[in-house]
Amino acid sequence: xxxxxxxxxxxxxxxxxxxxxACFSGxxxxxxxxxxxxxxxxxxxxxxxxxxxxVMVRGEFAWVNLSDGDNxxxxxxxxxxxxxxxxxxxxxxxxxxxxxTGIFNRACLEHGGDLDIHAQKLRRISPGKEINxxxxxxxxxLSLILFGALFLIWILTLFRHK
Amino acid sequence: xxLKPRLEDLKIIGFYLGKIILGLAFTMVIPILxxxxxxxxxxxxxxxxxxxxxxxxxxxxxxxxxxxKDLNWMQGMIVVSLSWVVAMFLGAVPLYLSGHWKSFLDACxxxxxxxATTGLSLAQDLDHISYTHNLWRHFIMFLGGQGIVVIALSxxxxxxxxxxxxxxxxxxxxxxxxxxxxxxRFIWMVSIVYLVLGTLALGITGMFNGMKPFNSFFHGAxxxxxxxDTGGFSPQxxxxxxYHSFTYELxxxxxxxxxxxxxxxxxxxxxxxxxxxxxxxxxxxxxxxVIITFSIIAIGLRQLGSYPSAFILFRKGFYxxxxxxxxxxxxxxxxPQFLSDWNPLALIGLILAMALGGCVCSTTGGIKxxxxxxxxxxxxxxxxxxxxxxxxxxxxxxxxxxxxFLNDKLVRGALIISLFYIIxxxxxxxxxxxxxxxxxxSLFESTSAAANIGLSxxxxxxxxxxxxxxxxxxxxxxxxxxFMSVFTILGFLYATIKGR
Numbered sequence: 001x002x003x004x005x006x007x008x009x010x011x012x013x014x015x016x017x018x019x020x021x022a023c024f025s026g027x028x029x030x031x032x033x034x035x036x037x038x039x040x041x042x043x044x045x046x047x048x049x050x051x052x053x054x055v056m057v058r059g060e061f062a063w064v065n066l067s068d069g070d071n072x073x074x075x076x077x078x079x080x081x082x083x084x085x086x087x088x089x090x091x092x093x094x095x096x097x098x099x100x101t102g103i104f105n106r107a108c109l110e111h112g113g114d115l116d117i118h119a120q121k122l123r124r125i126s127p128g129k130e131i132n133x134x135x136x137x138x139x140x141x142l143s144l145i146l147f148g149a150l151f152l153i154w155i156l157t158l159f160r161h162k
Numbered sequence: 163x164x165l166k167p168r169l170e171d172l173k174i175i176g177f178y179l180g181k182i183i184l185g186l187a188f189t190m191v192i193p194i195l196x197x198x199x200x201x202x203x204x205x206x207x208x209x210x211x212x213x214x215x216x217x218x219x220x221x222x223x224x225x226x227x228x229x230x231k232d233l234n235w236m237q238g239m240i241v242v243s244l245s246w247v248v249a250m251f252l253g254a255v256p257l258y259l260s261g262h263w264k265s266f267l268d269a270c271x272x273x274x275x276x277x278a279t280t281g282l283s284l285a286q287d288l289d290h291i292s293y294t295h296n297l298w299r300h301f302i303m304f305l306g307g308q309g310i311v312v313i314a315l316s317x318x319x320x321x322x323x324x325x326x327x328x329x330x331x332x333x334x335x336x337x338x339x340x341x342x343x344x345x346x347r348f349i350w351m352v353s354i355v356y357l358v359l360g361t362l363a364l365g366i367t368g369m370f371n372g373m374k375p376f377n378s379f380f381h382g383a384x385x386x387x388x389x390x391d392t393g394g395f396s397p398q399x400x401x402x403x404x405y406h407s408f409t410y411e412l413x414x415x416x417x418x419x420x421x422x423x424x425x426x427x428x429x430x431x432x433x434x435x436x437x438x439x440x441x442x443x444x445x446x447x448x449x450x451x452v453i454i455t456f457s458i459i460a461i462g463l464r465q466l467g468s469y470p471s472a473f474i475l476f477r478k479g480f481y482x483x484x485x486x487x488x489x490x491x492x493x494x495x496x497x498p499q500f501l502s503d504w505n506p507l508a509l510i511g512l513i514l515a516m517a518l519g520g521c522v523c524s525t526t527g528g529i530k531x532x533x534x535x536x537x538x539x540x541x542x543x544x545x546x547x548x549x550x551x552x553x554x555x556x557x558x559x560x561x562x563x564x565x566x567f568l569n570d571k572l573v574r575g576a577l578i579i580s581l582f583y584i585i586x587x588x589x590x591x592x593x594x595x596x597x598x599x600x601x602x603x604s605l606f607e608s609t610s611a612a613a614n615i616g617l618s619x620x621x622x623x624x625x626x627x628x629x630x631x632x633x634x635x636x637x638x639x640x641x642x643x644x645f646m647s648v649f650t651i652l653g654f655l656y657a658t659i660k661g662r
Binding site: 114 | 202203204205207208210211214215217218221222224225259289290291292293371372373374377398399400403404405406408468469470471473474475477478494495496498499502503
């Protein structure tokens with residue numbers, strides 16, 4: 001009887017820990033959300049990606065676009081949550097890698113039919129950082145060689161004209 | 163008997179090609195300055211390499227092919243068609259060096275798409291591209307929209323009869339001013355004035371939308387160039403969806419429509435002749451075609467019930483339609499959504515709009531409204547001939563800047579070019595199907611490339627076969643130049659091989 005009770009407890013604990021993950025089936029890709037938008041419409045999804053471009057604050061809310069490498073999706077979240085975003089991706093910066101839990105809309109009624117996610121929770125998976133941009137020696141050398149060739153052609157043209 | 167081209171022909175072609183290449187090299191100064199301003203040294207270096215290669219090639223051609231002779235028709239047409247090919251290669255050099263394109267062919271695809279104001283893109287990780295390269299992507303649309311030869315005519319050519327031949331070869335057959343060089347300068351003046359106003363409008367909208375000031379004005383300038391020149395590139399991978407803004411959509415619609423109008427119409431409007439917009443056969447045909455194609459799209463979208471309200475259906479349907487009809491290619495839906503949320507009827511409406519295009523002597527592609535108007539007038543005249551008494555004499559006429567009587571030569575010209583476009587759309591679709599794509603998707607993508615639109619339903623991407631990339635490059639090139647200069651170069655190659 002004691003053994004059975006332990007087994008029931010362990011099973012219950014396993015169900016309780018695995019059920020939420022099974023419901024959300026982990027983070028979902030942008031390609032899956034776009035291709036099978038009707039299946040996910042109105043459901044709670046977990047989506048993760050890099051914050052790119054601008055965080056566009058609109059009153060009490062904000063738009064941030066998250067790219068998972070394939071596509072970028074618009075996420076509508078409270079301005080308070082948006083304050084947690086420190087880096088957004090561009091040429092010089094790698095943006096914060098964020099995980100969003102929220103309601104997915106195939107054609108959002110509130111936002112003119114856009115495909116978007118209304119975020120309820122935001123978690124920073126990894127922080128963004130500035131990307132080191134040192135001058136590439138190959139390019140520098142090539143430009144110098146070409147400059148030399150250009151100078152030579154110019155001199156030759158001058159001689160030819162004379 | 164077909165005559166083999168002489169060395170003299172090649173020298174003349176080479177000399178004027180060299181001048182145009184130098185003109186193109188000069189334009190690379192702008193991204194270099196942008197790179198230095200934004201402290202993007204590697205991107206600036208990409209353009210320094212690009213400008214050096216261009217100047218080197220231009221100087222070699224000028225030096226080897228030096229001549230005082232003027233261009234004849236054949237030479238003028240060949241210079242134009244070769245200029246676009248050379249511009250593609252040279253414009254692709256800095257793009258390829260950035261590392262955002264998988265191969266040089268992909269960079270060439272992007273450059274041709276930019277110059278031909280198409281907007282199909284093979285860029286990878288666009289959201290991390292430098293300001294310098296992003297500006298170049300949009301700037302080449304601005305250059306290509308006005309015409310590569312128009313740049314050279316405005317800046318480097320002091321006046322010679324060959325200028326007109328090159329101007330015509332670039333798919334423009336209307337002179338606004340008595341002289342093509344003044345016409346070219348007028349086209350640039352109109353474009354630059356609108357560039358300032360459009361950038362301000364979009365920049366302010368961007369700031370109200372919560373963008374950072376520099377970004378909002380940079381995006382404003384880029385989006386203006388892509389909208390007015392009916393190109394369709396955008397600084398971010400999401401295209402117009404990035405902005406999440408109805409106001410931004412409205413402003414871009416206004417700019418796209420302005421870009422789709424004939425530069426002669428702009429001239430009339432600038433001169434205060436506003437009535438021309440209501441009388442002109444092109445603007446009338448354009449608005450009628452917009453109403454018809456939008457009705458088809460709206461019925462299609464309603465049938466599928468893709469959008470939850472009438473307003474959303476209008477907003478999504480009308481934006482994609484205006485973008486397609488003006489041959490811009492901006493989008494507020496993701497590419498795969500064309501297949502999941504749009505039924506075949508809505509897609510046919512969109513393809514029809516893409517195929518028709520905007521006005522002649524504008525930056526748009528496609529068959530164009532003047533030709534559609536002329537063809538319908540000819541049909542009307544023929545129907546009248548059947549209905550009216552045999553002895554009745556009448557002449558159909560239309561208004562295009564002035565009253566013009568319809569004649570067989572006009573109808574023939576309009577029909578031939580329209581037929582070539584239809585053949586080009588179908589050929590591209592067949593090649594797309596050869597690579598295993600379904601008919602509707604192939605036709606969509608082919609029409610988008612040949613009419614220089616830039617909307618995609620998902621075929622265009624870095625992974626597509628190289629042969630299909632080359633097909634679309636040729637379609638973009640032939641569609642932009644409206645065939646004549648492309649046929650001339652084919653004839654020239656044939657004469658080189660078979661001529662005596």
